[in-house]
Amino acid sequence: MSVTIKEVAREAGVSVATVSRVLNGSCNVSEDSAARVNDAIKKLNYSPNYLGRNLRKRETNVILCIMPSSEHSLYSKIVGGMQRYASKIGYDVITAVSDGVSTVEARQMNMLYNRTVDGVVLLGTLFDAQSLNRLAENYDIALCCEGVTGANVLTVAVDDEGAAIDAVKALVKKGHSDIAFIGTKSEAISSTARENGYKMALEECGIPYREELVYKDSYEYACGFDAMNYFNSLEKRPTAIFAVSDLLAIAAIHRAYELGIEVGKDISIMGFDNITMCEMMLPTVSTVEQPCEKMGELVIAKLIENIHSTEKDNKYYTVDHRVILRQSTGD
Secondary structure (H helix, E strand, O other): OOOOHHHHHHHHOOOHHHHHHHHOOOOOOOHHHHHHHHHHHHHHOOOOOHHHHHHHHOOOOEEEEEEOOOOOHHHHHHHHHHHHHHHHOOOEEEEEEOOOOHHHHHHHOHHHHOOOOOEEEEOOOOOOHHHHHHHHHHOOEEEEOOOOOOOOOOEEEEOHHHHHHHHHHHHHHOOOOOEEEEEEOOOOHHHHHHHHHHHHHHHHOOOOOOHHHEEEEOOOHHHHHHHHHHHHHOOOOOOEEEEOOHHHHHHHHHHHHHOOOOEOOOEEEEOOEOOOHHHHOOOOOEEEEOOHHHHHHHHHHHHHHHHOOOOOOOOEEEEOOEEEOOHHHOO
16 A cells, blocks of 8 residues: 555654645745654655646646657657747646547547646647537647647647748749649648649749649558659649648659659659658658747647636647758759
């Protein structure tokens, strides 16, 4: 049986309140009493139940981050920013991976419901807007990297539409007008916004939108491979491609070389995210950089403010992006 605080108090000849003050580092205890309490703690090998105490206070100083995958360097960079900021103010960030399975994500949320953690950050979620709004009424949650349409929940993400516009305009500036698009059939805000940005950039540059230059499937690597096959089968192959993710862009690059198409010369390819592999590839991959660390820092700062506030901030915050031109677009 574990030793209780009452037993420590009895051994030291003081009240439970005095033991509690010693454990909390209060100066409102005489040196003699503090010494007796510390001696009793050592003698009885007493270990304070900080988790139980924090749960009674409804504070644990721990934030849970649920990721759909552990293999994406984008997520690891965001978590790194979260952890660095949290550590500075006495919080810890723990992570869980849902693998994109709704039942797993729902089970992981139990840590929030039973107050094992103070709040949750979701890096992409399978919860719909209605469910998120209900959760936000009683718990401190935030979305990061990927918002949810209709969710009145604290969200931190990049301006996907604006970033896509800048990426396509960078290709136009390099002389391209036959610009293809690799997207997804997903209804996720980011995917839809990046496709809208592609269309808007073409319109603003006076370039007609052509349905045959659009290939949409999923975020899977093989889809970038298939997209390149499709574009190569057209009577007039596009001179540039904008993909909604780096993984799709990298797959297209690999397939282009298999087809004897020189990337950066015969065709330019631009991705989105600036994952670590973009700089490791040959050619290096042009992309849109999301400031992952900054997103992580901001979402933790705002979430912790919500935890300690009666007025909840449920705004949608956007962070700056940067278009990076590398070898895959001829730089």
